[in-house]
Amino acid sequence: MRRPAHLAALALVLLGVGIAAGCGSQGEASPTAETVVGTVPSTTTPGSNVKGNPAAGKVVFTSAGCAGCHTYTPAGSKANVGPDLDKLPEYASKAGEPLVPFTHGAIVSPPPKYVPPGYPTNVMPTTFGQSLSQQQLADLVAFLTQKS
Ligand code: HEC
Numbered sequence: 001m002r003r004p005a006h007l008a009a010l011a012l013v014l015l016g017v018g019i020a021a022g023c024g025s026q027g028e029a030s031p032t033a034e035t036v037v038g039t040v041p042s043t044t045t046p047g048s049n050v051k052g053n054p055a056a057g058k059v060v061f062t063s064a065g066c067a068g069c070h071t072y073t074p075a076g077s078k079a080n081v082g083p084d085l086d087k088l089p090e091y092a093s094k095a096g097e098p099l100v101p102f103t104h105g106a107i108v109s110p111p112p113k114y115v116p117p118g119y120p121t122n123v124m125p126t127t128f129g130q131s132l133s134q135q136q137l138a139d140l141v142a143f144l145t146q147k148s
Contacts, residue, residue: 110124
């Protein structure tokens with residue numbers, strides 16, 4: 001079995017390189033910035049760093065089934081299982097939250113702080129935070145909070 005010795009030798013070489021790089025005479029080391037290829041995982045609040053597109057959000061609103069439960073005039077939906085989303089700004093202000101985070105929160109972790117009287121608080125599906133991508137969520141929020 002020569003392999004362990006081989007690996008040990010390799011480790012020693014690597015160690016040697018490490019020592020040389022770490023303890024070399026001053027001035028010799030020239031650290032260079034590493035270029036990150038690809039995307040860096042985000043640590044910010046979901047949705048806050050992804051730009052939403054209202055037109056794409058309209059498509060998600062229909063395909064995700066939101067229109068089956070909610071009235072929302074820009075989507076042409078008139079269902080009333082859930083609250084009328086034309087009044088979202090009013091709900092957000094009753095909840096004491098800015099419109100965008102209120103809307104995002106209501107979608108990814110329902111129920112929101114304010115639900116208008118006459119509506120249940122445990123019917124909105126709780127799975128959209130998982131089933132929709134960050135982009136789809138941002139698009140939905142953009143669609144629901146656009147001023148038109
Ligand atoms: C099965 C019916 C149903 C579906 C599907 C549904 N909702 Fe809801 N939604 C509700 C109900 C009922 C509430 C009231 C709060 C609750 O049940 O948690 C609500 C609440 C909300 C609220 C907060 C309004 C408030 O202040 O109470 C938003 C925003 C919202 N839904 C958006 C959406 C979006 C966007 C989708 C699609 C991704 C969606 N909903 C799909 C039923 C539904």
